[in-house]
Amino acid sequence: MDSDQELLELVNQGDPDAFEALYRRYRDWVYRLAWRFTGNQQDALDVLQETFTYLLGKFPGFSLTASMTTFLYPIIKHLSLAIRNKSHRFTSDEEILSEIAAPPSKETCPRRSELAAVLTVLPDEQREVLLMRFVDDMTLQEIAKALNIPIGTVKSRLHHALQRLRQDRRTQDYFLE
Amino acid sequence: MTEKKGHFDEDLDLRVSPKLSEDLDTLFKPQFSVPPEVDRAIMDQANRRLVQRHWRHRIFRHISLWRVAAAAAVIIFAFSLNLTQKPGPTTTSSFIVEAQAVDIDRNGRVDILDAFKLARHIESAGLTGKSLSPVSSTGQALEKRGWDINGDGLVDRNDVDLVALSAVRLDKHKGVL
Numbered sequence: 001m002d003s004d005q006e007l008l009e010l011v012n013q014g015d016p017d018a019f020e021a022l023y024r025r026y027r028d029w030v031y032r033l034a035w036r037f038t039g040n041q042q043d044a045l046d047v048l049q050e051t052f053t054y055l056l057g058k059f060p061g062f063s064l065t066a067s068m069t070t071f072l073y074p075i076i077k078h079l080s081l082a083i084r085n086k087s088h089r090f091t092s093d094e095e096i097l098s099e100i101a102a103p104p105s106k107e108t109c110p111r112r113s114e115l116a117a118v119l120t121v122l123p124d125e126q127r128e129v130l131l132m133r134f135v136d137d138m139t140l141q142e143i144a145k146a147l148n149i150p151i152g153t154v155k156s157r158l159h160h161a162l163q164r165l166r167q168d169r170r171t172q173d174y175f176l177e
Numbered sequence: 178m179t180e181k182k183g184h185f186d187e188d189l190d191l192r193v194s195p196k197l198s199e200d201l202d203t204l205f206k207p208q209f210s211v212p213p214e215v216d217r218a219i220m221d222q223a224n225r226r227l228v229q230r231h232w233r234h235r236i237f238r239h240i241s242l243w244r245v246a247a248a249a250a251v252i253i254f255a256f257s258l259n260l261t262q263k264p265g266p267t268t269t270s271s272f273i274v275e276a277q278a279v280d281i282d283r284n285g286r287v288d289i290l291d292a293f294k295l296a297r298h299i300e301s302a303g304l305t306g307k308s309l310s311p312v313s314s315t316g317q318a319l320e321k322r323g324w325d326i327n328g329d330g331l332v333d334r335n336d337v338d339l340v341a342l343s344a345v346r347l348d349k350h351k352g353v354l
Contacts, residue, residue, distance in 0.1 A: 174197040
């Protein structure tokens with residue numbers, strides 16, 4: 001499989017197939033992240049389209065200095081917040097999480113619902129780092145670059161977020177050996 | 178997306194159990210996948226833009242190369258014209274004739290001493306501050322020696338000024354005949 005850099009080089013030469021390969025590689029991640037920021041499927045799809053339209057506008061002559069996720073993360077976040085503000089569907093991340101953490105139906109695992117409830121009480125910046133690390137699979141360095149903050153700050157936020165989960169009786173089971 | 182990275186950081190504090198990681202992943206997974214029409218719309222846009230931009234980029238590069246080549250040709254042509262236009266011989270000869278005219282002491286150099294010498298001659302004739310008449314015997318003698326620099330028929334302060342001026346001007350050409 002071609003690396004991102006190889007694909008980008010091909011797209012710079014005007015190869016639509018290479019762009020499609022990149023799109024297939026990152027589509028679900030972009031959509032999932034947009035959905036997390038907007039809490040709405042339609043908005044998330046709009047963000048998905050706008051993100052790749054933005055990326056397309058970078059060619060030819062685009063060169064990637066970090067990882068693709070590091071490059072795309074701030075774009076998706078910015079577009080999502082813009083759409084969210086425009087549509088006024090949600091006013092905060094907490095509301096999105098509250099919806100996710102709504103009383104579990106028969107199919108929903110109660111443990112997950114409690115996890116979502118604990119996440120709602122985390123400060124925004126701690127929750128963001130936690131999700132970037134364990135949902136988006138980004139390394140600490142990638143998170144630091146994407147958020148433009150020192151790696152020490154990333155570690156500190158992540159540490160405090162996990163500490164909170166450890167201390168909450170609803171989620172402390174996750175940390176028992 | 179890239180392969181799932183291990184959720185184990187060097188820092189023990191920042192590690193989580195696979196169960197927590199899995200539940201976070203499940204919580205933030207959108208319930209719907211990206212519809213095929215969205216894929217198609219993005220790929221159509223990519224095809225259009227990439228092909229269009231690729232050709233525009235190539236044409237622009239082609240035109241730019243021609244522009245640079247044309248500009249270089251114009252500069253080389255102008256430079257070669259400038260080299261072939263050497264200074265006319267009259268300039269040099271007139272400069273020598275003029276320099277010889279004001280070389281009062283005939284030492285092959287025109288300097289401020291020539292102006293002093295002429296002034297002293299005028300003063301020694303006892304006519305300081307007054308012009309020497311061409312009809313006076315001293316004036317005629319001086320005139321014969323070619324000291325009526327401005328050719329007004331008189332050898333006076335004006336001629337001294339002209340010699341001084343020439344000395345200064347000639348200084349640029351090192352005052353050598």
